[in-house]
Amino acid sequence: MAENKHMIIDKENFPYVFIKNIDIPLKTYEKDGKDVPYGETPDPGYWTRKGYIVVRADERGAGQSPGFLDTVSRGTSEAFFDVIELAVEQEWSSGKVGLLGISYYAGTQWQVAARKPKGLAAIIPWEDMSDYYRDRVRHGGILSDRFIDFWWNNVVSPNQYGKPGRATRKWGDDTLEGDLNEDTLLENRRDQTINTAMHKFRDEEYYRSRDFDVEAIEIPLLSVANWGGILLHLRGNALGWIRASSKYKFLHFIVGRHDLPFYYPESAELQLSFFNSFLKDDDAGGWKSGNQPRTDWPLPGTEYTKFFLTPENTLSTTSTSSTKMVEYDALHGKPIIFKYKTSSSLEITGHITAHLTVSATRESNDAPVPTDIDLFITLRKMNSKGEEVFYTGTMCDPVPIVKGWQRVSLRKVDATNKLHEEYLPYRKYYSTDAQAVEENQQYEVGVEVWPTNVVLDPEETLVLEIAGHDTQGVGKFSHEHADDRDPKVFGGKNCVTVGGGASWLTLPIINSGKQMD
Structure with missing residues (x-):
């Protein structure tokens, strides 16, 4: 493999080793491309202190990853699958991978877990969607267009691979290989605002290609739902938990705004305890032994x-x-x-x-x-x-x-x-x-x-x-x-x-x- 002139290794500015722009497919799994350690993803400072390695990769067609940008697509989960299997093979890997993130970085966990990549040992989808059509796009068949427009035009589109001026806008670095013209950018993306409005039924190819079998998920999972997420994420966590076939599956409810509770100390401790059990065989939290409070959903006796x-x-x-x-x-x-x-x-x-x-x-x-x-x-x-x-x-x-x-x-x-x-x-x-x-x-x-x-x-x-x-x-x-x-x-x-x-x-x-x- 040719030398990677863009790779940055920083051992001075963080309490952990920070490596940026390593060879594809390993990059920062960040649709926003802000290349900061937060933004609905795990804090590497916390997790590396706890003995974990944090891997993030830009989605295909976004950030520094070339390709066709088609969010929540089959291509999304295929690329995610490859990242997981590559991580498992690295010399620094224990052979076990856990997935953790909020929103988009939770919804994609269900997708890829259903594909059963080698080494994927546990997931924590935190406030997510497990059903693209029903949870996110069309509530009861009615298009939930305003958030899709907001998300696409303010978060995804500005970070398309090759988009000029990202650094000037303080939206991540400019594309390492250079800018692309508008015609090429248009050819290299599938606009979610257009396709969700154009396609109304689940049997159309657009939705059919995004469907996956939640019942195929068998690995341990901790599904975290927010009672206040009444317009996007709440349903996905509850229904995903119901449908998954995992022996060890837990449904945890929280309250508060969408982003901050993920980083609260008690939340980080919950995440750490779960991953310690299923990635490090340290079951001090009792996830395997049954010491965690468990009940069914819906609640028995309803x-x-x-x-x-x-x-x-x-x-x-x-x-x-x-x-x-x-x-x-x-x-x-x-x-x-x-x-x-x-x-x-x-x-x-x-x-x-x-x-x-x-x-x-x-x-x-x-x-x-x-x-x-x-x-x-x-x-x-x-x-x-x-x-x-x-x-x-x-x-x-x-x-x-x-x-x-x-x-x-x-x-x-x-x-x-x-x-x-x-x-x-x-x-x-x-x-x-x-x-x-x-x-x-x-x-x-x-x-x-x-x-x-x-x-x-x-x-x-x-x-x-x-x-x-x-x-x-x-x-x-x-x-x-x-x-x-x-x-x-x-x-x-x-x-x-x-x-x-x-x-x-x-x-x-x-x-x-x-x-x-």
Whole structure:
């Protein structure tokens, strides 16, 4: 191999040996390319002091790695596979590799672990996605475009291999082999903002090529979910844990903003204890012996309880005989709300489903006839004074308890799938599953609401909010793509039929032991 004139070895400025720009495929696994020891990845200062070697590599087509840039693709996991197997073969390697990172650096762990590279011994996907279509791109079939635009245009695209001016922008070093012109850059990337909008169904090649078998994962895993990640990561950690086949698998929940908790001392100790057990055979933390607290998910003994929507805009465990159609403006109107005031403490932990009977009608006789309905569900908590209780979201923003979404034309459920549960409807989201929505026709739809954990004290109120658009708490994760949310398709009035058992909310109640109204 020719001498690498770009390689830098720094033994002076860090409490560890820092080697930069070593020969491909080993580089810094950093889509952001900032070439700093943080940014949702492990701190090498901490880990080298604990007897570990930290390896990071630029994704293909990003940073200093040439090639075609296609994030979350099959190529991503193939290259990651090669990096792991190369690391295992190095003279400094013990032959065991663990994966650790947040967000993108967690989601890609599921992908590559399913491929079973030699030497991969344990993973810690910390706030991630394990299902590209359902967790990240299309919530209930609805395009979550704003975050994708933000992420691509502010994080990924500026760091494409060959992009001029990176050093000037303080976005990593300039490409070592020189800049590329715009035409070449365009040919060398697959723009996630374009492809996610263009492709709507999971059976299209774009999504099909990104699918992988989570059940194939058998190595030890610690899946860390954040209760506040109600728009991107929470579902992926819970569902990934459910699907993985690992003998040793743990699901750990945290709270707080998206990035900082990863680096808290107690978090680093948790990560270290887990890796010591499965990479160094030091089970002081009891991960193998069973000393770690273990339970199933959903929680054993969960009481799935129906709370019916009533004509009085309340939630009740008893269905009323009278019915009513509650109407709202689909694209711009205020949400409709239904309330349940607790008389005693109430814990809700697990997966939630909103079973709604819905219909659509035009706004006026000369208005376009709506041909689809998008349902946006939010659960909120009000204290005894009637003030909303907010929680810390991904961006440190105030968020409600949880949210859920469903495009009614994609309502078809595959009840034969082994992952289908009454509390967690399974949908394939194939083009062949799309069903018509006709004006003034009623449709029964089970809306998956993401998992949550909340306790309501006596005299506090649970609020169910139903809308045809994003509402407070969505932040940078809104669904507002002009083509995907075409007013001619989704405009007009939406109606929810309540009373008579037509619509209800299934809540996972924990050890209630008390009478509910």
